């Protein structure tokens with residue numbers, strides 16, 4: 001049986017996230033973007049609302065919510081500030097998820113509780129300068145030394161890299177056996193030999209931080225290895241399946257904001273003696289945006305539902321991410337077009353949507369990689 005109604009709790013959560021975004025994120029979003037200011041105060045308020053560990057079991061100080069609830073909250077936050085949304089997404093669907101599902105009780109007690117309550121922020125570090133889409137082609141090593149590992153290498157494109165308290169790092173523990181030689185570690189900030197690079201100067205999501213990480217003989221305790229040696233790559237890929245629902249939801253937020261601003265502006269803006277919304281050329285753009293947004297949301301919620309039902313959701317999560325991110329890109333581009341010259345300047349706030357949309361087609365697996373995942377599941 002199919003039911004498209006949100007539950008009472010989900011409706012309440014949607015309103016809470018929408019009000020929070022309007023009251024706490026909206027003001028200053030353009031300034032934070034322009035000046036690359038990480039939303040520290042706003043993230044701590046999001047933590048107080050329980051937005052940083054939404055799906056984690058309450059036993060580990062999380063919200064115990066389902067993935068559709070997470071998607072709803074992500075969409076509302078991203079509609080106003082996609083930078084704050086990616087901080088939330090990485091902490092929830094990559095870091096908390098990974099430790100909860102693959103970590104030991106010791107790791108959950110020591111790290112997950114702080115991450116789920118939002119008193120700590122986490123980052124996820126898989127990519128390296130030479131290995132992006134081909135993620136298993138990494139060269140960072142973690143060589144066993146008694147009951148420790150010695151970590152050496154360089155990682156890049158790490159969201160929350162600078163502002164996090166710990167990073168989940170994937171490294172080779174056994175060379176020459178491909179992905180079966182990769183393991184996953186919790187690496188705390190402040191360890192000797194662990195340095196962050198400068199914040200990248202990005203096209204969009206400029207208020208979130210992205211940096212390189214450098215490991216020079218960093219000593220990591222064996223108890224910080226997640227899972228068994230050699231399980232790291234599968235842990236990374238199965239975590240990314242859920243992460244892609246988070247990014248699809250971020251894209252939904254950008255698309256819904258694009259539609260909202262397009263409707264408002266086209267009703268207000270008059271040319272040739274009438275609102276531009278009276279023109280069929282504008283109406284068709286609005287209709288396409290609404291139609292595609294609806295389809296993207298249904299796909300994303302289906303992926304979230306399948307994850308919660310413990311079905312294989314890898315391909316549908318990829319479908320949701322690739323489709324929602326393309327919808328966000330089209331909708332935000334049309335939004336700028338509808339605003340004309342006013343859409344092209346920062347103060348109006350809509351060019352930010354277009355810049356922010358682009359990354360949703362790239363991180364947590366490019367659109368091309370999502371299509372690889374989808375095609376493999378078909379074949």
Ligand code: CAA
Pocket residue numbers: 090124126127132133134135136157158159160179233234235237238239240241314362363364365366369372373
């Ligand atoms: N879950 C669990 N295991 C999986 C899996 C999944 N979804 N997909 C594949 N596997 C398993 C396979 O079964 C295989 O195991 P066996 O050898 O035992 O059969 C193993 O993992 C390797 O799989 P493949 O041979 O298919 O691996 P591949 O090297 O061909 O790569 C890929 C597959 C889909 C291209 C993968 O590399 C990929 O997703 N690449 C993109 C990486 C990515 O998303 N990076 C984003 C980094 S995070 C980020 O963006 C930054 C941020 O901070 C937001």
